[in-house]
Amino acid sequence: MTRWRQVRGGRWSPLAAMLLLSPMALLLIAGFFYPLVNLLGRSLWTPEFSLVHYERLLGEPLYLLILMRTLWIAGVVSVFTLLLGYPVALVMARLGGWKAALVAACVLVPLWTSALVRSYAWVVLLQRNGIVNDTLRGLGLTEQPLRLIHTEGALLVAMTHVLLPFMVLPIYSVLRAISTDLPRAAANLGAGTWSIFRHVTLPLSLPGVFAGTLMVFILSLGFYITPALVGGPRTLMIATLIGQQMTELLNWSFASAIAAALLAVTLLLVAAFRRVLRIDQMAGHAG
Amino acid sequence: MAELKGAGGAPVSIAAVEKRFGSVAALQGVSLDAGAGEFLSLLGPSGSGKTTLLMMIAGFEIPDRGTIAIGGRDVTELPANQRNVGMVFQRYALFPHMTVAENIGFPLRMRGLARSEMSSRVEDALKLVRLDGYGTRLPSQLSGGQQQRVALARAVVFRPPVLLMDEPLAALDKKLRQAMQLEVRHLQRELGLTVLYVTHDQEEALTMSDRIAVLNDGRIEQIGRPEELYEMPASAFVADFIGETNFLSGDVVGLDARECRVLLDGDGLVTGRVAADGLAAGTGARLAVRPDRVRLGNAEGIEGTIAERIYSGAMLMLAVRIGETTTIMARGPSNGPDADRSVGDRVRVSWKPEDARVYPAAAER
Ligand SMILES: Nc1ncnc2c1ncn2[C@@H]1O[C@H](COP(=O)(O)OP(=O)(O)O)[C@@H](O)[C@H]1O
Ligand SMILES: [Mg+2]
Numbered sequence: 001m002t003r004w005r006q007v008r009g010g011r012w013s014p015l016a017a018m019l020l021l022s023p024m025a026l027l028l029i030a031g032f033f034y035p036l037v038n039l040l041g042r043s044l045w046t047p048e049f050s051l052v053h054y055e056r057l058l059g060e061p062l063y064l065l066i067l068m069r070t071l072w073i074a075g076v077v078s079v080f081t082l083l084l085g086y087p088v089a090l091v092m093a094r095l096g097g098w099k100a101a102l103v104a105a106c107v108l109v110p111l112w113t114s115a116l117v118r119s120y121a122w123v124v125l126l127q128r129n130g131i132v133n134d135t136l137r138g139l140g141l142t143e144q145p146l147r148l149i150h151t152e153g154a155l156l157v158a159m160t161h162v163l164l165p166f167m168v169l170p171i172y173s174v175l176r177a178i179s180t181d182l183p184r185a186a187a188n189l190g191a192g193t194w195s196i197f198r199h200v201t202l203p204l205s206l207p208g209v210f211a212g213t214l215m216v217f218i219l220s221l222g223f224y225i226t227p228a229l230v231g232g233p234r235t236l237m238i239a240t241l242i243g244q245q246m247t248e249l250l251n252w253s254f255a256s257a258i259a260a261a262l263l264a265v266t267l268l269l270v271a272a273f274r275r276v277l278r279i280d281q282m283a284g285h286a287g
Numbered sequence: 288m289a290e291l292k293g294a295g296g297a298p299v300s301i302a303a304v305e306k307r308f309g310s311v312a313a314l315q316g317v318s319l320d321a322g323a324g325e326f327l328s329l330l331g332p333s334g335s336g337k338t339t340l341l342m343m344i345a346g347f348e349i350p351d352r353g354t355i356a357i358g359g360r361d362v363t364e365l366p367a368n369q370r371n372v373g374m375v376f377q378r379y380a381l382f383p384h385m386t387v388a389e390n391i392g393f394p395l396r397m398r399g400l401a402r403s404e405m406s407s408r409v410e411d412a413l414k415l416v417r418l419d420g421y422g423t424r425l426p427s428q429l430s431g432g433q434q435q436r437v438a439l440a441r442a443v444v445f446r447p448p449v450l451l452m453d454e455p456l457a458a459l460d461k462k463l464r465q466a467m468q469l470e471v472r473h474l475q476r477e478l479g480l481t482v483l484y485v486t487h488d489q490e491e492a493l494t495m496s497d498r499i500a501v502l503n504d505g506r507i508e509q510i511g512r513p514e515e516l517y518e519m520p521a522s523a524f525v526a527d528f529i530g531e532t533n534f535l536s537g538d539v540v541g542l543d544a545r546e547c548r549v550l551l552d553g554d555g556l557v558t559g560r561v562a563a564d565g566l567a568a569g570t571g572a573r574l575a576v577r578p579d580r581v582r583l584g585n586a587e588g589i590e591g592t593i594a595e596r597i598y599s600g601a602m603l604m605l606a607v608r609i610g611e612t613t614t615i616m617a618r619g620p621s622n623g624p625d626a627d628r629s630v631g632d633r634v635r636v637s638w639k640p641e642d643a644r645v646y647p648a649a650a651e652r
Contacts, residue, residue, distance in 0.1 A: 096643035187367040188345055188374045189441070190397035199393070203384045 009151040035112040036263075043256035053257035063241070067261070070238040073155065074220035078167075081216050082209065085167035089208070090201075093169070093175035099238075104172075111165045119229040123149060126230070149233030158230040163219055167212040174208030175201070214273060221266055245253050291343040296324035296481035297358030297448035299344065306339055313339040314350070315505040319621075321481055321498075323448075326472065328484045328492040331502030332528070337485040341451050344483065357449055361499045368397075373442035373480075377457060379434045381426040387413070387437050388422035407622030412440040415474065432463045432569030439471070441636040443478060449564040450475070453485045469494055489529045493517065501525050522563060525647040533581065533615050535574045536648060539566055547645040549574050553610030555589035571648030578604065580642035581617035583625050588637030591615070593630050607636050 012020070045052050057063050092103045110118060124147040125131050133145040148154055178201065186196045227237040238258065245255035289444060301319040305312075306517055321327040329337045342348040344355055346367030351571035354363045381390050386407050395405045412582050413419045417437035426582055442450055455471070456464045472495055476481045492499045493513045500515065501508040501524075505579045509521040520526035523534070535557065541548035547561050549572050559574045566572060582588075583605065594614065603621040605628060606614050615636050619625050628634065 177376070179380070181376050181378060182382060183372070184345075184347055184367070185376060185380035185382075186393070187347075188370075189394035190368050190370070190371075190445070191393075192368055195397060200382060 004151050028245070031117075033044060039256040040260055041259050042253050046253050053254045054261075056254065057257050057261060063258070066236050066238055067240055067265070069235065070221060070262075071265070073152070073235075074207060074217050074223075077159045077163060077220045078213050078217045080156065081164050081167040081168045083211060084160065084214065085164055086171055086205075086209070088164075089171035089205075093178075094173050107165050107168050113223050115162050116229075118162050119158060119226045122154065122161070122230050125227060126154050128136060134224070149230065151233070152235050152236055155227060155231035155235050160222060162226055163216045164276055168214045170211040170215065171208035174205050174211075176206050193247055210273075214270065218266055218270070221262065291559075295448065295479035296322075297428070298323045298356075299449055299481055299483065300356040300359075301340070301344070302356075303348045304340070304343065304355065306336075306343065306348065306350050312505050312612050314343075315513065317353075317502075317505070317507055317625045319500055319507065323439040323481055323553055326482045326484065326495060326497045328486055328499045329502055330486055330489060330492040330535040331498050333487060335406060336505040337487075337502055338453055339372075341453050341483065343486055344449075345372060345374050360643070363645045371445070371447050372447070373447040373453040375438045375442050375450070375455045376405055377434075377453045377455065379426075379438040379624055381434055381437055381441070383426055385425075386422065387418070387424050387426065387429070390426065390437060391422075391441045391444050394441065398445060406445055412444040415477075416470075416482060416604055425551070432467065435459065435467060436470075439474065443480070446478075447480075447484070449481045450584070451485075454487065457486075457488075458490070463603055464491075469480045473497070493529070496585050499529075501528060503528075509633070514579060520562070520644065522557050524577060526644065526646070531578050531616070531618075532575045533578060535576075535615070537611060539568050539570050539572045539645075542566060542568055546640055547572065551589070551609070551613060551628075551643060553613040555609060557589065557643070558640040559645040562644035563646045565647035572645050574643055574645045576615075576638050576643040578616040578618040581615060582637050583607070583617055583628065583634045584637065585635055587636040588635065590635050593628055593632045593634060596628070596630055607634060609636070 044050070046052070088107065089105065092100055092107070095103060121193070123130075127133075128147075128149070132148060133142075136142045136146065182200050182204070183196045186200045191199065200279050222239050223237065224239040224243060227235065228240045229242070231237060231240070239262075242255050242258050242262070245251045245258065299319075299321040301317060304314055304317045306314040317336070317340060319340075321469060325331060331337050339348060343350055344357075346362070346365060346369075349364060354361055356362065357370065357372065362423060382393065387391065388406075391409045391412050392405050395408060398406070409422065410419070413422060415566055416439055418436055418440070421429070421433070421437075426437065429437065438455070452471070453606070456467050459467060466493060471482075471484075474480075482529055484492075484495065490586075493516075497515060498510060498512055499516055500510045503524050507524045509516060511519075516529050517563060526532045527534070535550040535551055537549040537557075540546060540550045540556070542561070545561060547566055548558050550556055557574055559576065562575075569625060591607040591609040593605055594608040595604075597604040597606070598621060601621060601624070602618055603626060605617045605619075605625060607617060608614050617625070617636065
């Protein structure tokens with residue numbers, strides 16, 4: 001009998017664990033860590049070591065503005081998806097049978113459609129002679145077509161739509177896991193509908209809220225397609241900037257420096273978020 | 288402790304309650320009165336409707352028909368959060384994100400009590416269940432028995448007149464369960480609460496209750512004191528469910544107002560008290576007799592052979608085979624007169640007619 005087949009109280013032997021992890025580990029090393037290190041290298045050695053690209057990034061107000069705008073848009077999109085998504089998750093968790101399946105399908109269908117298609121759909125809706133403008137003029141509400149596409153508002157709406165499922169699903173799964181005994185116990189102890197939500201359902205769903213918010217925020221920071229199509233040049237976000245530097249200006253070193261800065265900001269924010277909100281501990285309590 | 292004593296218990300009155308879930312009739316015409324300060328158990332097999340009945344008293348289900356009154360007030364349609372009844376859930380239902388003290392303080396907070404009053408009452412409740420000093424822990428840091436006691440403290444801290452408990456001890460091991468039975472009973476007497484206690488464990492019901500209501504298939508089979516249920520079960524179902532019983536089937540051959548003579552299928556004439564309506568000469572019948580009331584001898588009774596001898600410390604159980612199909616169990620002290628009987632011995636089995644009860648054969652199904 002080979003050593004790795006032995007089962008010890010439900011634990012895998014180290015060898016078996018390594019065998020199971022190795023395909024994923026190899027993929028990560030080849031497809032993620034190597035390019036990442038390569039990227040960082042490019043931003044620092046050109047070919048001698050220099051910080052010139054980082055100086056340029058920090059020295060030019062335009063680039064800082066784009067970074068701040070990216071953070072701002074990611075924050076607003078997180079808040080919007082939370083405000084729209086929490087009630088949806090709550091209703092989904094309360095409903096049973098085919099009604100829950102229907103709402104779940106409405107939330108999931110957008111996930112099965114590519115972000116590119118959904119973004120183009122927003123372009124079709126919002127462009128100068130698009131459906132929204134035609135309708136407004138047809139109703140006589142406006143005379144000239146409104147400038148909708150390539151505005152920050154349009155970008156926020158489109159990104160909220162595209163990222164909504166990533167907020168709804170984690171909240172839904174946490175809400176579903178709350179035993180029905182708990183709201184009942186709260187009612188039995190004198191709590192009304194609002195108090196039950198405020199003191200029991202909401203606090204127990206926070207791990208899902210944090211997971212969803214973090215996911216949407218991080219996805220927003222690096223979002224490429226939707227900002228490029230719906231946001232346009234006026235609401236340039238950082239991923240689009242990186243893309244421009246790489247594909248149009250062929251300035252790989254500077255693109256690498258921006259990417260490294262984005263990575264650093266993301267990691268910092270995740271660390272701060274975890275610290276402040278103690279995700280692990282909260283998740284431990286929800287079980 | 289005096290702080291926790293409320294106005295004592297309130298009577299609970301359930302009248303002709305019916306409840307269906309789709310095609311399942313969970314309760315079919317249940318009526319029940321629990322007196323103020325009474326410990327009343329709802330005993331029955333799984334699926335008999337015990338939880339449904341409790342949920343209606345708590346206000347989580349509304350009966351299709353019938354009424355529920357607490358302390359003389361009709362609460363049939365009153366929302367759960369206005370009923371002011373304590374409840375201990377089967378899996379405790381402690382709030383996992385609140386400390387023990389916050390859990391126990393929750394009902395007081397909902398009632399808008401001042402902070403100082405609240406903490407002194409929480410302290411008292413913790414003392415009552417012997418968990419003083421545990422207030423700052425989280426439920427996940429407690430053992431099953433301790434969580435159970437927190438649930439109990441939380442259910443009585445707001446001085447409800449009625450306490451509902453749904454199989455609260457089912458998840459505990461035997462030793463702990465017996466200790467908690469005493470503790471619950473002690474607390475109930477101390478606070479003067481009316482307790483409705485759901486269990487499927489007949490031994491637990493017998494030891495704890497003032498009265499027991501036996502439920503079967505959404506109906507109450509019998510309500511009475513533990514001794515009444517044990518000594519005078521009103522139906523074969525109750526005789527079977529409470530304690531151990533020998534059932535012997537046969538046909539009625541003689542009948543008067545009190546006693547009934549039955550000719551057993553495997554031959555042999557036996558006598559017992561008439562325990563239910565529906566008996567007539569020539570009809571099928573089932574005679575029930577407790578193993579501890581069966582006497583073994585050599586002179587009178589039906590004849591058989593000892594087929595098994597089961598020793599269990601204080602008691603000795605002997606299985607006596609009568610004919611081809613019937614076995615009668617007899618139990619006595621292990622140092623009693625039957626101690627030196629052994630497997631294969633011929634014996635005669637008898638009992639006093641008043642110790643056996645005869646039910647019509649059809650009434651059981
Ligand atoms: N919410 C419900 N939906 C459908 N059927 C139910 C529901 N609650 C109880 N029942 C049914 O009603 C019957 C009685 O259930 P219950 O009161 O839980 O019994 P017990 O507590 O005695 O085990 C069972 O047949 C059960 O399946
Ligand atoms: Mg039950």
